[in-house]
Amino acid sequence: MEQSNRLIKSIILTLKNKLVVVPNAAVAEIISVQEVRQPDNSPRWLLGKARWRGVELPVVSYEAAAGDQAQAVNLNTQVAVIYSASEDEEPEYPYIGLAMHGVPHVSTFSRDQVKPDDYDTEQHPMIAKKVRINGAAAGILDIRAIEQMLLQAAI
Numbered sequence: 565m566e567q568s569n570r571l572i573k574s575i576i577l578t579l580k581n582k583l584v585v586v587p588n589a590a591v592a593e594i595i596s597v598q599e600v601r602q603p604d605n606s607p608r609w610l611l612g613k614a615r616w617r618g619v620e621l622p623v624v625s626y627e628a629a630a631g632d633q634a635q636a637v638n639l640n641t642q643v644a645v646i647y648s649a650s651e652d653e654e655p656e657y658p659y660i661g662l663a664m665h666g667v668p669h670v671s672t673f674s675r676d677q678v679k680p681d682d683y684d685t686e687q688h689p690m691i692a693k694k695v696r697i698n699g700a701a702a703g704i705l706d707i708r709a710i711e712q713m714l715l716q717a718a719i
Contacts, residue, residue: 571672576702577644578666579626583702584691590707592645592659594668597623600637607717611637611663616645622714623661629713630688635663644668649707657714660707673697689713 573588600612600623609628613620623643628634635641644662648655681694681701690713692706 571674572678573670573672575644576669576671577662577664577705578668579662579664580630580632581665582626583700584626584705585695585697585702586644586646586705586707588670590647590649590705591668592647595643595645595661596639597637597641597643597661598639607713608634609713610717611635614643614661616659616661619659621645621659621661622657623663624690624710624713625663626688626690629690635665637663642668646705646707646710648711650711655711657711660710660714662705662710671697 574585575588575591577584577586595616597614600614602612609625611623611625611634614623615621625634642664644664646660646662648658648660677698679696681696684694684701688703690706690710691703693704695702695704
């Protein structure tokens, strides 16, 4: 099978009215969080830390990272728990929580269906690349960039 015809299984998240693509294998679980503890002097994009399976899970806001208002955390807040992309044996943040809007969708597409989006020039610190999947605008989540943001925040 040619590499361009291989299927890519991903989860599409709705964040800030944008579609964000995450490899299916990078998502541990989708959870509801009711409360997060906000660390002192933390950046606006860090909603706080929640407990998840005995781990302190930093929960980040895509919106606030772009300079917009962060969403409030309440009983309906859904979080995508994402595995670390670090190559360290014991990463500082083995999991990252990404607050989201809407219902995530599992999608499978081929590499041929993904094209660069040369028209969307808006930059976002959590997006590695802007693409179009079957004509729909989306961003590919940059997990390593989020980890670097967390490390620089030293929470």
